[in-house]
Structures are given as structure tokens and as C-alpha cells.
Amino acid sequence: MTCPANSHLKLTPQLIAEINRYLLVRTEIRKADLCLLFGSHRSAVARVQVTVRLWRDGLVGRVLVTGGEYTASGQLEAHEMCEALVAGSVPRRHIILETCATNTGENVKFSIERLKGLGLYDAIGSVIAVGSASASRRYLMTLERHWPEVIKMIAPANKYPVDVTGWPAHPEFAAEVLEEWDKIQPYLKAGYLCELNSETCPLIE
Template sequence: MILETRATNTGENVAFSIERLKELGLFEAISSVIAVGSVSASRRYLMTLERHWPEVIKMIAPANKYPVDVADWPAHPEFAAEVLEEWGKVQPYLEAGYLRELNPSTCPLL
């Protein structure tokens, strides 16, 4: 496992990780990536990977910090607020070029 610690946002995290893998001579050997992070931001994480690293197969290992099942997010006010905040980021980030729509061939869960 290689940890990237310089990033201040998701796009930087992907870019810096790619840079580090290239420095280590490992970049060409990578064919799939697992993003680990908040369940609320899962789609945005995958869309960020699609923007910066479209050729890899993308997977997500979402973490749920709330005491309710993911399917019950609307019933938990903080969880709902976080999901809606993330949803609100997608379109502006797409328009700014930070994200790319997901390709089902490189993100098999779609």
C-alpha cells in the first residue's frame, strides 16, 4: 500500500498518486484501483478517477460513519445532509472539468 499525504482535494489525491506510482516505476503495472472513502462521496470519487485515470478499472470501498444502513440515509439528518451536499457538487465539478462521467467498461458496478 502506498499512502499519498500531500493532497488537499480528491483530484490532487489522484494526480499525486499517479505521480508517485510513476516515480516508483509501478504506474504501468496498475490495471485497477480501489477508492476508499465516505459512502456519501463514492460516485464523486469514481468520477474523479475517471477524469484523471480513465483506463483503469475503478472500484469503491465505501465507509459509512453513520449508525444507519446506507439505504436508510434519508432517515438520518446528518447522513442526508452529507449525501445532498455531495450531490450538489457533481454538476459544478463536471462543468469545471474536475470530474468525468463514468464509463461502464472501466467501472463495472454501473
């Protein structure tokens, strides 16, 4: 099996296994102080669905939606996703908006600033991040870089009609996963990410 034409990598069984192990990480999910919902143009519906499920299951009591880019509807990501959350039964009073971030690092940094401005930062000891499954490790590593002391969990959102483990057989999903795979080492070297700490990020092997 080979990867999509725009990639330089061949999807060998060994590479698939390494990507599954390192990139597509899972964590235990337990009740957290905050759900950090990363804004998106491409997978907003799936991310909102995951967040609504966390809310309904009683796993989070506050949701911070971060995203300052404009969507096709002309709304900011955070505003559009907030509307969808409210439609899904998450009370507006339990949602915090961060509307300036345009990349993952800013999502985390500006969210921390927002929490500090509201006097809530010191009350947050655990976070469930919600974002695309393909970027699961990068979200956690970004949190590790900017918010190392908080307990970090990931609730991945998958917009594709296959299970996460089926990504190699879905060209668009595979292209997204391989794009993420190519980002990790350059981002680490640039200081955008930090490797995960098993004490604050309980990975499931």
C-alpha cells in the first residue's frame, strides 16, 4: 500500500505501526476542570459532537472554545462552534470564547491568557483537549509546551467514515495523518512543542 500521491512516504506496515503508536495517541478520559475545544474549518462538526458528548456525560463543566479565523459563513470559528454547542445542549453560561488565535500554539497561549483574565486559571488542574484525531499528539505536545503542570487528556474527533485505525485506506485521512507526521520533528526543533510527560499526560499504550 502506498500513501497519497502528494506525499514522499511509502506506507509500509512498519511505518503504519509507528504512526499508530506515536502520533495517534490515546489517553484515559476522566472528569476534567476544562474542555479546550480547538477551532476548525474542516472538522468543526465532529469536534462539536465530541464536546457535546463530554458535556452530556458529565466529564466537563466548562468549555473554552478557541479559534480566531473566519469560516465560510463569515463567522469566527469560536462563535460558530459556540452556537453549535448551545444547539447541542451545552449552556452558554458554561462556554468561554477565545477569538484571536490563528494556530495551535496561539490556541493554547491565548486560552491561558483568557482564563487568567477571568480569574479562572488557578482553578484549572486538568484539561480535555478536543481536536482532529490526526493531530492528537500535537495538541498534547503543544499543551505540554505552554501548560506543563496541567493534567492533559485528548478526546479525538474523527470526521471520516472509517475508524481511526482505518486511516491508511482512506486517501484524505491518510494525507492528513502524514501531514501531521511530518510536522512533529520540525516543530519540536523550533520549540513549538515539548515531549509528553507521563505524569501529566496518561497515555494508553
